[in-house]
Amino acid sequence: MPTIYIDNKPYEVKAGKNLLEASLSLGFDLPYFCWHPAMGSVGACRQCAIKIFKDEKDTNGKIVMSCMESVKDGLRMSITDSTAQAFRAQIIEWLMTNHPHDCPVCDEGGSCHLQDMTVMTGHDYRRFQFKKRTHINQYLGPLIHHEMNRCIQCYRCVRFYRDYAGGDDLNVFGAHHHVYFGREKDGVLQSPFSGNLAEVCPTGVFTDKTLKKHYTRKWDLTAAPSVCHHCSLGCNIIAGERYGKVRCVVNRYNSSVNGYFLCDKGRYGYEFVNSVNRITEPLIRTLPVEAVDEATLMNHLKDLVTLYPLIGIGSPRASVESNFALMQLVGKENFYQGVSGDTAYLEGRMTDLLQQGTVHSVSLKEIESADAVLVLGEDIWHTAPVMALAVRQSVMKTAAAQATQQNSLAAWHDAAIKELVQEQKGFLANITILSSPLDSISTIAMRNNPDNIARLGFAIAHLLNAGIPAVTSLTEKEMHAAKHIADALLHAQRPVVITGNSCCNEALVKAAFNIVQSLSTPQRKAGISFVFPECNSMGAALMRASSFEAAAERVRTDNNCTAIVLENDLYRHVPAAKADAFLSQCKNLVVMDGLHNRTTEKAHVLIPAATFAEADGTLVNNEGRAQHFYQVFMPVNTHIKESWRWLGEMKTMQAKASNGLQQHPDEWLAKLEITLPQFASIAKVMPPRHFRINGQAIPREPHRYSGRTAMYANLGVSEPKPLQDDDSPLTYTMEGYAGIPPSSMIPYFWAPGWNSGQAVNKYQHEIGAALREENSGICLFASKTGALQFFKDSPEAFVPRPGKHLLLPQYQLFGSGEWSMYSEAISELVPEAAIILSKKDAADLGAVNGTLIIIEKNDFQYRLPLVIHDELCSGIVLASAGFHGMPALPWGSWVKLNV
């Protein structure tokens, strides 16, 4: 490790870093704007100036930008040098010549990097006496608010939006002191990562437009570490609340998962918590007055859970704790997964393969650092957005590594690397049903149907491993692609293969598994990633329960059951006829959920369940990583409780005593470990609820929280007692441990002098690396050695069937989420639901774009307008999946189409 001297003191620093990163890692406060830990340096803002000296005798030194100089053994630098300090203050004065100083009305105020840096440099007096330049703001859609006058021209926005995230509709225009950051003309930002602009921009130019509608300063938020519930990746988030409403979601850094960025669904999907469609009170629909108090409810439930055989329907979007609590209540053999048999089967398959331990399930971070990626079938842009962003980084980083092999450029030297790399890309093969924005960075982008994609996968596996049978009758193009891909994977050190269950095709999973298992050697760290449909699909699948169909069969033969449906709209998982039949055959139907839906309508007893924001819980993401989310706020409405709490109370009634029963997440998890060994070590995902640091709990409210005594003065002048959180080491107070909490319990990033989110620097032991004492989740799969088994059953080539089409789901980032749709902003961005056919198939039906097409299977019918996609294979029909109000269609089966 090189030693550098900072203001004459020696420090050991990591090689390959720049002086800014080194200084920040050492804990120095050095201001910056244009550098970003995930995006490197470009040297534009000149804010990070320091002095370096030739040797000990050199007292003059020269000013350099710390972000643009590599650490070198023996290097001498000064942060405190008066010239350097004056220059840094001057940079702020220059920036302030045009900055509007509208902090009081600026949404960034109080969590603003520009404010922080201004204070840090000491600049405080305005000498510029002339008019400021002004700009016209743009309408950028429902997610991002634009206020260009505040711009300090650090170029971070365009570097993130274009270079990092691959968007092309945001740019920099003009020159000199009129550079403008925006779109060519007003319009909705097209990138699904646009929300990150609010965090990347160090000022109030780009801010969260949904927050604006119910604005609260960072210092007034009650916040908690949470996990995104909108897809299976489990990105880490911080959600903030005030007055019982979730106000915003921001990124929570986790070096193994989402790093610095979220997708827009994750950032903006939170508003369902505040929805008018929430279930707010218990209902017993068999009573003349349906709304009941809790005592009545419990009394009623007591009979239902003690006098009847119980069955429980779990949920892929409910926490591990809640699913397990239900299993405990109804008994293992009476617990069913709340998904269709097909889904349960495929998810079980994927889970088994990972559990077997012969292939490595990769984290998002590992995907980012992969040096060759193969995507088989899964449309990750829509089903796992941040994974698509990670794949993009892999492509870019691999190209950079190749380009800088001869030309020893440091990894932080972003602009120079981009010059060298030009259009070169790392290896990515994106083999999917429909085109995707990833195609533009793909080495190979191919369209096919799932069976043929799986065949291609088997062919690749065969090329890697002769023990796997060859695939016959591939087209020349497929053969060529298979060779190219096999070759690229073989030459990679960290190849990754991605697939999932959105194609409803087991062969894809087998093919991906074959490839990765063939590639895995002690020298090559190959990895696999399976994308799952929901935030806890993996956690639910790991419980190894039977599917919905088994439950349906059960109530068909036993019509005396009490069924408890946990946070699950069955109509989204199984055809309406099946759901109807099941729900009507339950003697007693207890449904617990957060929002009203078609299933809750049928409930005999409806119980309001807490959403993620009102609950503690654990999710297992697609990788097999368990992560805990903490309650953000305690609802004033005491009817709303976590499902596991309701279920625990029912269990107590059933057992007639609470002795030894679980009441808190840590207890549920401990019990889970014992009950289901596949969850071994999951309890480590959170510290025990009594965990304290120096006897102190971790406050959800920052030290600057205001109005505690006044917030509810309109209701009563005495200050209410702080709410008591018995479930976690977090508290509902400002008081408590003031230092850096364990990484999985960070309610906000905040450090002296660092009020903005960039305070995250202070939480990392090395900039851009892991958080201090990082607990980045608990991986439930361990690698195991053993005899390697391969799948030998490559599917037959896809043959279209006369008069029929294979129906497959088409997911949309905005639209397919069950709950993100309740965010007004997201609902504005949802495309119209449609079915998609190839040109030929459309012509055969005599249909054109917009023609209403009827999908028919047995007596099921559904109608959607047609969109023709030329690249789609003939014989396949895609339909928008999971849209609001849309039932589950018979995915993966052959349907008849009519106009």
Next chain:
Amino acid sequence: MERPLTKNIHAGRQPLSLKEYTTTGGYIALQQVLKNNTPQEVQQLVQKSNLKGRGGAGFNTGMKWSFVPMGADAPQPKYLIANADEMEPGTFKDRLLLEGNPHQLIEGMIIAAYAIQANISYVFLRWAYKKAARVLEQSIHEAYEAGWLGQNILGSGFSLNMHLHTGAGRYMCGEETALLNALEGKRATPRAKPPFPQVSGLFGKPTIVNNVETLCCVPHIVNNGAEWFQSLSYSEDSGTKIYGVSGKVNNPGAWELPIGVTMRELIEEHAGGMKKGYRLKGVLPGGASTDFLTEQHLDIKMDFKSVAAAGSRLGTGTMVVMDDATCPVGFVHNLQHFFAQESCGWCTPCREGLPWVEKILLSIEKGEGKQEDIDLLQMHTQLLGPGNTFCALAPGAMEPLQSAIKYFRDDFDRHIREQKCPY
């Protein structure tokens, strides 16, 4: 006195056609090089000739070429670019060469390209040079027709394509790395160095950017040798230089003269002295981005070292003379207006500092100045120095300002004291 670069250029005459160029000895150097010299030999010859870049920075051209990776492993393609952006206020020397004898440049470029084994070349031409664009287009076409450009030139195995690219009219595009970005179709913002263009230049490949005048010297060095080139000058810098004089002189213009003529000779003999009724007050010796010199410096030699020793830069060698009837504050304001407008907007000090400087100067000029304004101007001249800003534009902009405050402080003070422009 030899004038190798301009001897065949005559005011008012059409540019030399390919035929005329060859009859005056054109393309002999190229034939000679392709037949008899290795690329390394050409590099060495030019290095030995001590040709220094005529684009302003004065770096040894052969040395610059020697940083280009050579041999079979070198990245391909490599590029050679003639910087014909010439937007420095007061500078019009390249225009003379472009409009007068385009094949001289083309031949110089082919030899330079051969020396670094580049197969693609560009002329990056200032947008406003419409005539030069026509002339170059025609001449490049002629050169292709004659086999001086294209595949396998003269059977040597060396191939070179040449393209004319006209800029969009930004001073910044003359800065070599911004030029590269502009050529790539990107914003004309500069790049960080290192890596230098010789290693990672146009499209990330090894690239040499040379000034037009620099490249025009090359055929003559090949024809006549390094010693001859050295012997042309009156100083330790080799060769001739096209010097220019503008301002209130009797005979403004540009002349090719041995490097090292004195400023006095240039102004008094070639430019015919100051116009009647005007006295010389200051001189920007090498274009708008160089420090003022004054009467006391008239006898210094116009070479890189001497001008630097006097506190300025030879720059492009085209001087702007300021007379005593011109208000120095207004003069400098005009310059700063240009620089502020031409700032690319990439780095904070230049983007925000120059408009401030411009506004202060205007307010002083309008009689609204305050004493503190001088401090603010001086603060800028100190903090917009090399290394503090991303590229050399802002430091260049500060040169005339800092020297104006140094030499013409009285004028600034009077403006502020009298709250009006005394001129």
